[in-house]
Amino acid sequence: MSESRHHCGRCQPRALSRREMLQASSCGFGAVAAAALLARDAAGGLSAVHHPGKATSVIFLYMDGGVSQVDSFDPKPALEQYAGKDPHTLFKVDATQFNNVGRVLPSPWKFQPYGASSIPVSDLFPHMGSVIDELAIVRSMTSEFPEHTNANYFLHTGSGLQGRPSMGAWTTYGLGSENDELPGYMVVNGGLIPPGGLDNFTNGFLPATYQGSIIKPNAMGLANVRPLEKSARQQQSKLDLARRLDRDFAERVAGGGSPPDALESAIANQELAYRMQTEVPDLLDLSGESTDTKRAYGLEAEYKPTQVFGTECLLARRMVERGVRFVELTCPSINADRWDQHVKLREGHANNARAVDQPIAALIRDLKDRGMLDSTLVVWSGEFGRTPFAQGSDGRDHNPQAFSMWMAGGGVKGGTITGATDEFGYRVVEKKFMIHDLHATMLHLMGIDHTKLTYRFSGRDMRLTDVYGHVIRDIVA
Numbered sequence: 418m419s420e421s422r423h424h425c426g427r428c429q430p431r432a433l434s435r436r437e438m439l440q441a442s443s444c445g446f447g448a449v450a451a452a453a454l455l456a457r458d459a460a461g462g463l464s465a466v467h468h469p470g471k472a473t474s475v476i477f478l479y480m481d482g483g484v485s486q487v488d489s490f491d492p493k494p495a496l497e498q499y500a501g502k503d504p505h506t507l508f509k510v511d512a513t514q515f516n517n518v519g520r521v522l523p524s525p526w527k528f529q530p531y532g533a534s535s536i537p538v539s540d541l542f543p544h545m546g547s548v549i550d551e552l553a554i555v556r557s558m559t560s561e562f563p564e565h566t567n568a569n570y571f572l573h574t575g576s577g578l579q580g581r582p583s584m585g586a587w588t589t590y591g592l593g594s595e596n597d598e599l600p601g602y603m604v605v606n607g608g609l610i611p612p613g614g615l616d617n618f619t620n621g622f623l624p625a626t627y628q629g630s631i632i633k634p635n636a637m638g639l640a641n642v643r644p645l646e647k648s649a650r651q652q653q654s655k656l657d658l659a660r661r662l663d664r665d666f667a668e669r670v671a672g673g674g675s676p677p678d679a680l681e682s683a684i685a686n687q688e689l690a691y692r693m694q695t696e697v698p699d700l701l702d703l704s705g706e707s708t709d710t711k712r713a714y715g716l717e718a719e720y721k722p723t724q725v726f727g728t729e730c731l732l733a734r735r736m737v738e739r740g741v742r743f744v745e746l747t748c749p750s751i752n753a754d755r756w757d758q759h760v761k762l763r764e765g766h767a768n769n770a771r772a773v774d775q776p777i778a779a780l781i782r783d784l785k786d787r788g789m790l791d792s793t794l795v796v797w798s799g800e801f802g803r804t805p806f807a808q809g810s811d812g813r814d815h816n817p818q819a820f821s822m823w824m825a826g827g828g829v830k831g832g833t834i835t836g837a838t839d840e841f842g843y844r845v846v847e848k849k850f851m852i853h854d855l856h857a858t859m860l861h862l863m864g865i866d867h868t869k870l871t872y873r874f875s876g877r878d879m880r881l882t883d884v885y886g887h888v889i890r891d892i893v894a
Contacts, residue, residue: 466592470864471894472794472827473595474737475588477745478777480769481611482565482757483820485524485803485813487842488766489539490821491556492528495840496521496805504806508843513814514563515759519807521841525763534832541770544778550832551781551790552823553892557836557845560801560817560852565612565757568800568817571852573617575881582621582872583629584856585743587881590627591870592863595740598696600630600689603741605729607634607749611800618745622874626685629745634728638701700735703728713779722772725749730776734783737793748773756799760812781825794827794862798855805841818844822855828862828894835891850889857886862893 487493499521504510510518528537531546536554538546545552562568567577574581582590585602594601604618611617618629632638663684670680703711711717715727729746736744748755751768758765777797784790802820803813819838825831837847857867860881867886871878 466864467866467869468861468864470828470862471791472862472864473592473792474741475585475743475794475796475827475859475863476733476737476780477585477743478773478795478797479611479745479747480756480773480797480799481569481609481748482755482769483568483799483801483803483815484756484769485758485762485766486556486816486819486821486838487803487805488524488526488762489541490537490554490823491838491842492524492537492539493805493838493840493842496523496842499841504841508839508841510806511818513804513808515808515814517808517814518804519809521805522762522807522813532832536832536834541766542774544774548778548781548825551785551825552831553825553829554821554823554834555836555850555855555889555892556819556821556834556838557848558798558820558822558850558852558855559845560820563801563815563817565800565815567613568815569611569613569617572798572800573613574619574621575853575856575883579613579616580619580621582623582627582881583618584859584881585618585629585745586620586623586627587870588743588860588863590623590872591860591865592742594742596696598689598692599700599736599739599741600693601742602627602629603736603743604629604631604745604747605634605732606631607725607729607747609748609750609755611747611755622879623872624681625683629743632697632732634725634732636701638697696739700732700739703731706731710783713775713783715775715779718775720771722749722751722768723775726773727776727779730780731783734780734787734789737784737789738787758803758812759808759814762812784826790826792827794829794859795825796822796855796859797824798822802842805843816843824858824892830892830894833892835889848891851885853882853886854889856881858889858893861888 487496499507500523501520504518504521524539526540528539529546530536531538532550534550536549538549560568560571562571562577570579570581571577573583589601620628667680667684670677714731715723718724718727726749733744733746748769749772751772753765753768756766756769781790781795784793799820801815801817804816808814819842835848836845836850838844839846860867860870867880867882871880
């Protein structure tokens with residue numbers, strides 16, 4: 418069955434393939450050319466959005482492992498008051514991942530008010546604190562899963578099951594791409610692929626053209642992104658042969674009908690890969706960036722992970738400038754675990770924060786200075802939070818009951834806080850949100866009604882938010 422029969426009809430279809438275009442055309446090659454141009458314009462435009470949205474692209478800053486909310490954006494003085502107490506005597510303690518419940522553990526970091534909004538931020542994040550008036554903090558996010566792999570799938574795809582389409586795939590499915598030479602959905606791999614692997618970035622049951630394309634933050638970025646042939650003519654001859662073989666094979670498989678999506682997508686991806694050989698080297702070439710810009714992002718920092726994540730953030734800005742619809746950044750390796758500090762909380766969280774704090778603040782400032790923040794939605798989140806009591810003596814276990822995340826730009830009301838946790842930061846007591854609400858809000862800010870972005874699969878209209886999700890109105894400007 419062709420993709421068009423699956424489409425909900427209420428969002429942006431993908432551009433026509435050459436074969437579909439030729440089959441549908443009956444008025445000569447003038448009409449064919451017109452159809453191609455219209456398809457390209459439609460894929461890059463916003464004419465099919467459900468309502469006016471300010472954001473046209475997303476940068477998702479994925480804090481793999483779970484940042485502790487009580488050590489970052491949700492200060493809890495009660496932890497000092499009850500330091501060293503048995504948490505079982507203070508509140509109901511849920512089962513934890515490792516069942517090694519220690520004592521109440523105060524934050525090793527102090528909190529300071531920042532900006533005109535005077536929002537308190539941990540000393541872990543002084544740079545983020547400096548741009549706090551651009552951030553909307555959600556202190557009451559929750560997850561349904563206490564284990565990394567399922568929680569990662571839930572955060573990325575709205576389902577704890579493997580193989581569902583990721584939010585990046587849904588976004589590009591709904592809005593199309595603005596650049597024919599780059600994928601609409603790109604993942605910059607800083608060195609740590611999260612638990613759950615590449616299925617966090619999959620297209621799932623959506624057409625394969627919507628899967629995430631992974632790139633590294635270095636001069637090469639992608640394998641074979643620069644032609645290996647001795648001449649352009651030699652490469653063109655190879656490509657012409659590949660096209661003829663692809664076309665003949667597709668026609669045989671189709672048997673007079675439409676070729677399978679997997680085959681059409683493979684051909685489309687090969688053609689995109691060829692076009693990327695022109696665009697990607699220029700994208701990865703940072704020589705045109707000013708010394709001040711590179712320094713601001715941390716590319717000259719002494720700490721190598723800061724340089725890596727700084728490069729990721731700078732590349733994300735350059736991708737958005739070039740029309741990439743959805744960019745996700747993964748964490749750099751700090752020669753220890755990611756934000757998953759079951760032991761050595763002080764050391765692990767400090768090193769992770771040192772890697773990402775400066776680059777993220779530079780990204781927010783750079784987007785704003787260039788007039789891009791209003792149209793770029795920046796999202797910062799992990800898959801869950803951590804316990805206010807120790808695991809053992811110096812770590813924190815997983816806590817899906819409450820965690821903090823934030824959004825900025827793209828129609829977000831900066832300098833605000835919504836939601837609240839109890840005095841220990843353990844459970845939500847005000848405005849409980851879940852991942853489906855995060856996804857609904859992200860789509861809303863891009864002009865998409867999450868209830869209408871559907872794809873027919875396995876006998877039902879599937880969507881990113883399943884049958885759940887409400888827009889977090891408190892943070893929408």
